[in-house]
Amino acid sequence: MRALCFALMTTVASPVLAAECGGDFGQWLSGVKAEAIAAGEDQATVERFFDGAKPDARVIKADRSQGVFRKSFLEFSQNLISGDRLEKGIANASRYGDVFARAEQEYGVSRGILLAFWAFETDFGAVQGDFNTRNALVTLAHDCRRPDLFRPQVLAAVKMHGLGEFDLDTQGAWAGEIGMVQMLPGDILALGVDGDGDGLVTLKTSVPDAILSGAKLLASHGWRAGEPWLQEVILPDSFDWELTGLDTQLSAEQWAAMGVQVRGGVVAGGLPASILLPQGRKGPAFLAYPNFSVLFNWNKSFVYVTTAAYFATRLMGAEPYQAGNPDPALPVEAMKALQEKLAARGHDVGKIDGILGASTRIAVQKEQTRLGLPADAWPTMDLLERL
Known part of the structure; x- marks a missing residue:
């Protein structure tokens, strides 16, 4: 599931080496060796690692098709x-309570967030992927779409192999992530934690290793201990929709003064926050704190991050969101x-892919403001027709 996101890079390929992609695979492999x-x-380690390595066409196919992120929130x-995933999460929180307590004490990361990613990435370790990790990494490094990202990961996997922490038959996600919380080799080398004390970092089989490594990764990206990440809120009917979106921040007290009410709680005083409307003004509304933005270092998908953040609040006892009755999502071709x-009007929406990401939302909101429409960043057929 973590296919769109790539975590902290620990090794950077030189421009010359990064440009070596495509062409004859054997020649390319010799250069990597x-x-x-x-x-x-x-x-000897290098020869052993690359012996039998080959491109995997399934990896390229998966890389080019990620339609799951086109779904609405x-x-x-x-x-x-x-209900089953929620029950399993609560059970795992109890079963591994000492591990989560350590993650909170040493890295400041809430067990709710760690449980949510553990659930979404591998269903608590049950589904870790069926792609040969070595072949997935060399395939993506040889491919010319993102060689500067994946070539360093190949080299990191070689180092892990030399340390006895990467078997050649290791299986994982199509994009080369490994283990229960799906981390790339470079991240494992830099941030992996030997949580069970056996002298190895094995994210595939050790829950303590996986949970603590995930916590350290989030901490490295600036997770703030003891602070919330997301709260569901109720907005007044007179709310100024142009103030919504992650690019607008006010203090939690300022939002409260405007009539923003937290469902089942109070705003976190003193913290900056944004009003998040994943499906516009007629759908659920959230107050997003600084820790919410940290989660985009785990996954770049807006809908994935928002869902994981919300699920984490549920695991910590929050009530189900009020779904509301939002306008229908645009079909892919309409999006x-x-x-x-x-883009023709000068907005940077990134790739034309039919996915309502952060940049598209910002552009939608700007055009809604220009046209005098409720600026809630949720695209409708009416907006499309007006443009």
Whole structure:
């Protein structure tokens, strides 16, 4: 599931090496071997690691098709969050209470967030992926779409292999992530934690290793201990929708003064926050704190991050959201057409992919403001027709 996100990069390929992609796979592989040896890896280890390595066409296919992130927040969250998954999360919180307590004490990361990612990434370790990790990494590093991202990950996997922490038959996600919380080799090398004290970092089989490594990763990206990340709120009818979105921050007290009410709680005093409307003014509303933005270092997808953050609040005792009755989501082709129209008006919407990401939302809100529509960043057929 973490396919769109790539965590902290610990090794950076030089521009020359990063440009070496595509073409004859054997020649390319020879270049990577030479780079690994030049970086200090033992030649025997390098030869053993790359022996039998080959491209995997399934990886390229998966990389080019990630339609799951085109779903709306309500659809996506209702698909991922079930009563069974909630029960398992609560049970695991109790079963591994000492591990989560350690994660909170040493890294300041809430067990709710760690449980949510553990659930969504691998269903608490049950589904860790069926792609050969070595072949997935060399496939993506050889491919010319993102070689500067994946070539360093290949070299990191070589180092892990030399340390006895990467078997050649290791299986994981199509994008090379490994283990219960799906981390890339470079992140494991830099941030992996030997939580069970066996001298190895094994995220596939050790719950303490996986949970504490995930916590350290989030802490490295600026997670703030003891602070919330998301609260569901009720907005007054007179609310100024143009103030919504992650690019607008006010203090929690200022929002409260405008009539924003937290469901089942109070605003976190003294913290900056944004009003988040994942499906516009007619759907659920949330107050997003600084820790919410940290989660985009785990996954770049807006709908994934919002769903994980919400699920984490449920695991910590929050009530189910008020779904409301939002306007229908645009079909994929209509969303692409909207993105094209927004881009033609000078907005940066990123790739024309039919996915309502953060940049598209900002552009939608700006056009809604220009046209005198409720500026809630939720695209409708009316907006598309007006453009």
